[in-house]
Amino acid sequence: MTDKQIIDHLTNAFAGAGVDSDGRLHSRLAALAEKQGLLDVSYRTVDSPLGLLLLAATGEGLVRVAFSCEDHDAVLARLASDISPRILRTPRRLDEAARQLDEYFAGKRRAFRVPVDLQLAHGFRRSVLEHLRRIPYGVTQSYAAVARAAGNPSAVRAAASACSHNPLPLVVPCHRVVRSDGTTGEYLGGPDAKRALLAMEAAA
Amino acid sequence: MTRSLDAAVRPFEGIVAEHGPMVMRVCRALLGPADAADAWSETFLSALEAYPKLRPGSSIRGWLVTIAHRKAIDHLRGAARTPQPAGDLPEIPATDPAESSMDDELRAALDALPAKQRGAVIYRYLADLSYAEVGDLLESSATAARRSAADGIASLRKRFSKGAKR
Numbered sequence: 556m557t558d559k560q561i562i563d564h565l566t567n568a569f570a571g572a573g574v575d576s577d578g579r580l581h582s583r584l585a586a587l588a589e590k591q592g593l594l595d596v597s598y599r600t601v602d603s604p605l606g607l608l609l610l611a612a613t614g615e616g617l618v619r620v621a622f623s624c625e626d627h628d629a630v631l632a633r634l635a636s637d638i639s640p641r642i643l644r645t646p647r648r649l650d651e652a653a654r655q656l657d658e659y660f661a662g663k664r665r666a667f668r669v670p671v672d673l674q675l676a677h678g679f680r681r682s683v684l685e686h687l688r689r690i691p692y693g694v695t696q697s698y699a700a701v702a703r704a705a706g707n708p709s710a711v712r713a714a715a716s717a718c719s720h721n722p723l724p725l726v727v728p729c730h731r732v733v734r735s736d737g738t739t740g741e742y743l744g745g746p747d748a749k750r751a752l753l754a755m756e757a758a759a
Numbered sequence: 760m761t762r763s764l765d766a767a768v769r770p771f772e773g774i775v776a777e778h779g780p781m782v783m784r785v786c787r788a789l790l791g792p793a794d795a796a797d798a799w800s801e802t803f804l805s806a807l808e809a810y811p812k813l814r815p816g817s818s819i820r821g822w823l824v825t826i827a828h829r830k831a832i833d834h835l836r837g838a839a840r841t842p843q844p845a846g847d848l849p850e851i852p853a854t855d856p857a858e859s860s861m862d863d864e865l866r867a868a869l870d871a872l873p874a875k876q877r878g879a880v881i882y883r884y885l886a887d888l889s890y891a892e893v894g895d896l897l898e899s900s901a902t903a904a905r906r907s908a909a910d911g912i913a914s915l916r917k918r919f920s921k922g923a924k925r
Contacts, residue, residue: 561916562884565869568862569784569885580783580796581775584803593807598772635768641807642770 585645596634597645600627601653604660605748608725610649613638616670617652619722622744637675656725662759665692667726675722682706683717690731693756697735719743725752771810775803778823784885785824788869789831798834802827824886828896868918875899876911883908 588594596618598611609627611619611634618638621630635642646653651669658664676684682705690696696704702714718729724743730752734740742749782802786795805826813822869877875897882893883904893904 556916556920558912558916561912561919564861564865564919565788565880565884565915566784568865569787570780580799581779583796584775584800587800587804588807591804591808593804596770631770631772632768635770640768640771640811642772643775643807644772 581644582647585643585647588641588643589645589648593641594643594645595639595641597643597648598631598634599644599646599649599653601649601656603656605744605751608656610652610656611642612649612652613672613674615672615674617649617723617726618672618675620724620726622724622748624745625743652726659725660755662755665759669726671723671726673722676717676720679705679707679710679713680717680720683714684721684723684727687718687721687727687729687732690728692728693759695731695733695753698732698740699735701732715740731756771807774806774810774819774823778820779803781820781886782823782827785827785881786831788866788881788885789827790834791866794834798827798830801830801833805830818892820886821888821892824882824888824892825896828882865915865919868915871918872911872914875903875907876914879904879907880911880915884912 585594585597589597596611596613598609601608601610606623607627608623609619609621609625609630610617611621611631619630619634621627631642652667655664655667655669659667671688673681673684683701686701686704698715698718699708699711701718702708702711705714705717707713714732718732719741721727721729721743724730730742730749732740733753739746739749739753779799783795783799786798786802789795790798802823806823813819869880872880878897879893882888882896883890888896890901890905890908893908894901897904897907899907
C-alpha cells in the first residue's frame with residue numbers, strides 16, 4: 556500500500572455526508588443561525604412560468620425577487636455587500652412567499668400578503684415603490700401618472716428608472732406601469748415577461 | 760474604484776457549500792462521528808458570526824480549520840458539554856451504518872498516532888492546509904509539521920497493512 560492510497564482511504568473514511576444545502580446538517584445550521592440572530596438574509600429559488608426566481612428576505616420581510624436573467628449569483632453577491640454577507644439558503648423562511656407566487660401564476664391570487672423590506676430603494680425610488688404597491692391587479696398606469704402619484708410630476712424618467720430598478724418585481728407590481736403611448740416599456744425580466752404578465756392579469 | 764468580489768462580500772452560503780464537506784472530514788477525524796455534527800455546526804456558527812469582520816484576502820480554509828480545531832479542543836475538554844436543547848431542530852444520525860470495517864480500522868489507527876502526527880495528518884491531508892498553516896495550528900514549525908505528517912502516514916501505512924493481512 557502506497558502513501559497515496561493511505562491518503563485516499565483516509566479521505567473516504569472521514570467523508571462528510573449530509574452537508575449539501577438540502578442536507579439536514581445545513582438545515583440545522585440555518586435554524587441555529589436564525590435562533591441566534593446571525594442570519595441576516597435567507598434565500599431560496601422557486602420555479603415559475605417566467606423561469607427560476609430568486610427570493611431573498613431579511614428579518615423584516617421579502618427584500619429581493621430576481622429573475623434568472625439578472626444572474627442569481629451576482630444578485631446574492633450584491634445583497635452580501637448591500638445588506639450583509641451573513642446569507643444562507645433557508646427555504647423554510649420563504650415558503651409563504653413562494654406559495655403566494657405559485658398561486659399568483661396559477662391565476663388564484665390577486666394581491667401579495669407578505670411583509671416586505673424596501674431597504675434597497677431610497678428617496679424618490681422608494682416613494683415610487685410605495686405607490687406601485689397600491690396599483691390593483693389587472694390595472695395599468697403610465698410612468699407620468701406614477702411620477703405624479705409619487706409626489707414629483709416632472710420626474711417621469713426617474714419614475715421609469717425606479718420601476719426598472721425595482722428590487723421586488725412581481726410582488727411590487729412595476730409590470731403594471733406602461734408607456735403613455737400604450738406600449739409596454741422595459742422590464743427587469745424582459746419585455747416578453749412583462750407582456751405575458753399583463754396578458755395574464757387582463758384575462759383573469 | 761469598484762468593489763471586487765472579495766471574501767468579505769461573498770455570501771456565507773458559498774463558504775458552507777465549498778468548505779462544508781472538508782470541515783466535516785476534519786471534525787469526524789478529530790472527534791469521531793458522535794460529536795462531529797455538533798462541532799461542524801459550532802464551527803460554522805462561529806464563522807458566520809465573525810464573517811463580516813474577516814480580513815479580505817484571508818485564507819478561508821485555514822480560518823475555518825482553526826475554528827474547527829478550537830471547537831474540537833473544547834469538545835475534548837468537555838467545555839462544550841452543555842448541550843443545546845434540540846427543540847425542533849432536525850436530528851443528525853450519529854453513525855453511518857454503511858461504513859466498512861476497513862474504514863473503522865483506519866480510524867482506529869489514526870486515533871492511535873501520537874497527537875502531533877495525528878494532527879499533522881488531519882490538517883495536511885484531510886483539510887489540505889499548507890505545512891506552514893499546519894505548523895501554526897500545532898504550535899510547531901512548518902518543517903516539524905512536514906516531518907510529523909510524513910511519520911504519521913508511514914506509521915498508518917505500516918499498521919494498516921499489518922491489519923489488512925490478518
